[in-house]
Amino acid sequence: MQRGILLFLCILALGRTAVIYKRCQVTRALNDKLLYDKRLTYLGDYFPKDYKMIVRYEEVLRCQNITSLINQGITVEELRYLWGIVNEDILIKIKEVLPDRHPSFGYITELLKIFKELLLDTITHQTEIIQDIMERLRKPDDTGPRKSVRPKALLDNCFRVLYALYEEE
Amino acid sequence: MQRGILLFLCILALGRTAVIYKRCQVTRALNDKLLYDKRLTYLGDYFPKDYKMIVRYEEVLRCQNITSLINQGITVEELRYLWGIVNEDILIKIKEVLPDRHPSFGYITELLKIFKELLLDTITHQTEIIQDIMERLRKPDDTGPRKSVRPKALLDNCFRVLYALYEEE
Structure with a gap:
């Protein structure tokens, strides 16, 4: 009986290790794709200087929002999920404004694929605060206050939060 | 004496032919650079779909403006000058919003060079109507009514007027 429990615990530990290993691979791929040179080229150099997105x-989702949400008791797992959803949305928006033959189209498509993979392994349980944010995110595009931001600034921010949320891994 | 006049007329005719030949070369270079595929790639595919310039x-300067100005007695030579100045300005504006490493930067720089060459051989004498238009063009950017136009639409229009003004050559 004891041997059975031991085996079960071993399988559990192995499964957990495999999940962590896969997530490490995904976040590493994300880190490589989001390195400064790539952000500068694909989101800076390949866009008009005065181009902004609404x-x-x-x-x-900035680092200071993350800190504030942690102070409100939100777990890192939930924040990772929120960050993934927010940036997946942002990438979809950027992709929508790019013609298929734009030199940044392939880059954004690949980034989007990595975010989709990351979200597969992220928990979907959410506290009320996260649910409220998600609800505001899902509202039609023309409702609520908005601001205009350069595409590069959006991904600069995405990279900073990646570090804040996954540094240990 | 008669032989002297004949020689002078010959030199004049040769000079005029050389000017026309050079202009033909410049307009042909312009025509090649402004062909549909290039306009589509450099001004369409390489810009965000929703990007417009003010x-x-x-x-x-549209074909209908050209017709209307001809009806007001403006010569084709003057219209060529006006068209050259207008499109040189437009290209300068497009170049200003492009980062040096944007894939359309080189294309716009080359087009601008051809326009500068074209303007060297174009008369600068202007009637009052043209002078008025030029004065409005030189006003600071934030004065007078303005509209937002896609970069490709600006060069599509430039190409159409090139045909209207230089078709014979």
């Missing part, structure tokens, strides 16, 4: 306030 | 009404 986004909702909730669509810009 | 320009003055005078900065969009």
Whole structure:
């Protein structure tokens, strides 16, 4: 009987290790794709200098928002989920404004694929605070206060929060 | 004496032919650079779909404006000059919003060079109507009515007027 429990615990530990290993791979891929040179080229150099995108306030999740949400008792797992959803939305928006033959189209498509993979392994349980933010995010585009932001600034911010949320891994 | 006059007329004719030949070369270079595929790639595919530039009404010189100005007695030579100045300005504006490493930067720089060459051989004498338009064009950017236009639409229009003004050559 004891041997059975031991085996079960071993399988559980192995499963957990495999999940962590896969997530490490995904976050590493994300880190490589979001390195400064790539952000500068694909989101800076390949866009007109004065080009800005209109986004909702909730669509810009900064490090200070993360700290504030942690102080409100939100777990890192939930924040990772929120950050993944927010940035997946942002990437979809950027992709929508790019013609298929724009030199940044492939880059954004690949980033989007990595975010989709990351979200597969992220918990979906949410506290009320996160649910409220998600609800505001899902409202039609023309409702609520909005601001205009450069595409590069959106991904600069995305990279900073990646570090804040996944540094240990 | 008669032989001297004949020689002078011959030199004059040769000089005129050389000027026409050079202009033909420049307009042909312009025509090649402005072909549909290039306009589509450099001004369409390489810009965000929703990107527009704010320009003055005078900065969009359409075929119908050309017809209307001809009806007011403006010569083709003057219209060529006006068209050259208007499109040189437009290209400068497009170049200003492009980062040096944007994939359309080189294309716009080359087009601008051809326009500068074209303007060297174009008369600068202007009637009052043209002078008025030029004065409105030179006003600071934030004065007068303006409209937002896609960069490709600006060069599509430039190409159409090139045909209207230089078809014979």
